[in-house]
Amino acid sequence: MIVWIDGELLPLERARVSPLDHGLTVGDGVFETLRTYRGVPFAWRRHLERLRASAAALGLDVPDGDELRLAADAVLRANRLGDARVRITVTGGPAPPGSSRAPGAGPTTIVVAAPLAPGAPTADVVIAPWTRNEHGALAGLKTISYAANVRALAYAQARGAQEAIFANTAGNLCEATGSNVFLVLDGVLVTPPPSAGCLQGVTRALLLELCDGTCEERDVPIGALATADEAFLSSTTREVQPIAHVDGVALPAAPGPVATRLAAAFAQLVARDLDP
Ligand SMILES: Cc1ncc(COP(=O)(O)O)c(C=O)c1O
Structure with a gap:
């Protein structure tokens, strides 16, 4: 190397x-x-x-x-x-x-x-037993202080999952150890706002633009994830990756229709513009 x-x-x-x-x-x-x-x-x-x-x-x-x-x-x-x-x-x-x-x-x-090996078609996630501090000095920054993520990812892997999801100190959904989270609640696509303490992922931002105002950036309680119609992770390496199970319980669809549509739109974006 x-x-x-x-x-x-x-x-x-x-x-x-x-x-x-x-x-x-x-x-x-x-x-x-x-x-x-x-x-x-x-x-x-x-x-x-x-x-x-x-x-x-x-x-x-x-x-x-x-x-x-x-x-x-x-x-x-x-x-x-x-x-x-x-x-x-x-x-x-x-x-x-x-x-x-x-x-x-x-x-x-x-x-x-x-x-980079091709990503898995879906991911299973667990809720991490630790919180993200949305008020901390490093909230929303991509710093190399990743030991909390290392620990949470190991926690997920020990339970047969591929990602761990953090709530923030208010008990709201924040993000995963290396990806952002989107979920569909009552037919509406939602993702936590930056004030929840999540990193403003590049993939997240591109997906929000592709959604053209139809995705709501708002706080949702962490428990909403397990009751979602569908949910997915977004990141540079995972792109749009549907979540199949949350704490061992299957979501109704993985991929669901929204993830399928956005994954296709993202692939089209990559095909036409490498620096969008
Ligand atoms: C904590 C965290 N959240 C979200 C993301 C997704 O960001 P991006 O889409 O820019 O890869 C990452 C990416 O590594 C991350 O580490």
Whole structure:
């Protein structure tokens, strides 16, 4: 595997991050996961904007967008990847032990890519026994502080499921460990609003645009998921993935008609525009 780190393309074995990097020691950093279609990173502009927004919220510098794009293209070429996931990570850089950043320390920037296997047609989910804090300093930001997601995903996998869904502190539906959630209630498509504490997923935003005002962004109690007519996950790697079971109980349809329609509309979007 060839990776890009702070301006250099290197074999993975030779790439080095300082043991004092603030990303490593305290999870101080942000990231993006993109996927390629036909060898081209999809929705580059939106991912770059979100990376900048997450970094700005943490007070981190991000390298120039053109430099990052050249890095992503170089990594894809060097690894001869077609369908791939690309990950860009930007951390606070080397710092003394402790929570303060080193004054003037530049960010550490890493770009890696790996083959992407086709996603499963449906996912089973469980409700996580932990909440997302919609009032927290990191709410809605794509930071590398993902240990809570790692723990919740392991909780789901230990129960034979592929995703865990978080409620927020108000008991409302928030998001999954690596995806947003949509559900159909009494025939109406609904997804939690950003104020629920969810990440504003790029896929979520594109689906909302494809719905053209017919999807409601509103709070729903976490219990609504198990009573939905249908529900699905959205993310860069899952695209539109119908939810088959919630805590072991089957939803009426997976895929339901709304997921089927939106998955087709999303595929058409990808076919006509790689940077919508
Ligand atoms: C916590 C979380 N929510 C939602 C998403 C979906 O975002 P996107 O559609 O931009 O991939 C992700 C993606 O990784 C995520 O990590």
